[in-house]
Amino acid sequence: MGNVFKKIMIHIVDYAAGNLASVERALKKLKIPCRVSPDPEEILKAERVIFPGVGAAGEAMKVLQSRGLDQALKRFVASGRPLLGICLGTQIILDYSSENDTPCLGILPGEVRRFPQGHKDREGRPLKIPHMGWNRVRWLRDHPLIRSLPPDCEYYFVHAYYPVPAEEQKVLGITEYGFPFPSALAFRNVVALQFHPEKSGPPGLALLKAFAEWEGQDVD
């Protein structure tokens, strides 16, 4: 069993956006070989890619474009190999973010919206923005990445913006914060999470482990 991951290598896209080291530490704990790389050529040739990120969409897009990582990511996704987006990485794969009016990668049709000012829960109590802390993800359908997880449990979120794909079928999981918002997306060889699996304890680590074993096929 010790050799299961021997040949597997995950590349983590380095674009100077936050939580790279925590993703790397989590994979290290799981004994999954990984490499943090800012090099588009390397990303393009990778077996699997994690696209993480914390920060603002506008800044992030600038860095991605200046390093040629925007094109590399698009071509990588087109190759059919597995990609995992996390937080800002998840938002950036959509067409557009309302954060500083930023055009994004357009790998998946849809947009990124901010929780509204004066956001309230269903009982009318004010909700704080950013949405920060542990909240439940309700999975809407089956997917290879979530089969080893409990059906409903909490994951760690820190964000003020959330992804809205154009097609509802691309939503894999939803989370309640005043209203239900898409907290996990899945389409073909891509899974994209608004929460942080690397900070979500055992279920988060289980998700990362499942990604390392995933060949990029959806259920159908």
Add this chain to the structure above:
Amino acid sequence: MLTKRIIPCLDVRDGKTTKGVRFLNNRDIGDPVEMARFYYEEGADELVFYDITASAEKRGIMIEVVRRVAEEIFIPFSVGGGISSVEEMRAVLLAGAEKVSVNSAAVRNPDLIRQGARAFGSQCVVLGMDVKKVRPHPGLPSGYEVVINGGRVYTGIDALWWAREAEQLGAGEICLNSIDADGTQEGYELTLTAMIAEAVSIPVIASGGAGHPEHLFQVLTEGKADAALIASMTHFGTYSIRQIKDYLRERGIPVRYLW
């Protein structure tokens, strides 16, 4: 629904965990990395490390503790205590902390909050506040005064004003510690906590006074806190995180469970 966070606080001196009553009589109780792992496995939602090392030359020991903790636990944790510059904040975050908390240094130099928020994002910057109840007067209308340097120095600053000011400067969260309640295990300062939590729109972590699960229930309802800091009640094995969460869940407070 967003759950209420239960956050064990580890006071660390020269690389060892300690816990004192009202900031005095600290005694060593263990290795912070071991304790962090224990709490992680028990279902703590987040951890707070407070470096009470007096001397700056021993600061490196704390960074090493942070690095080792980050390799072992996969929930957010914050580090505070004596942090007074953006460079020190950066060192803690690079070592693997999710958040950094500033306290006395932010009172002396409020711009530290703004600089930290600009460099790392508001979600990384926690304002730690130590507060003492005083007789209200025109200079301290709320009747709560900010104290610094581990409770030794009165600042003449009104706690309510400072909380609002810190939010304006870019703090992402407030960790509010009542000096009067700290270490007593007789319950949180509910009046203070509710007053601050209602005055700001960033999350407030209540600190000081937890001794029984009922105290957490009170501060998360009446006290309007988003999270509750605990120390003595779990450090010495009186309660487990699970027992506290069971108690809260039975009373309708949303909490996170391990699976």
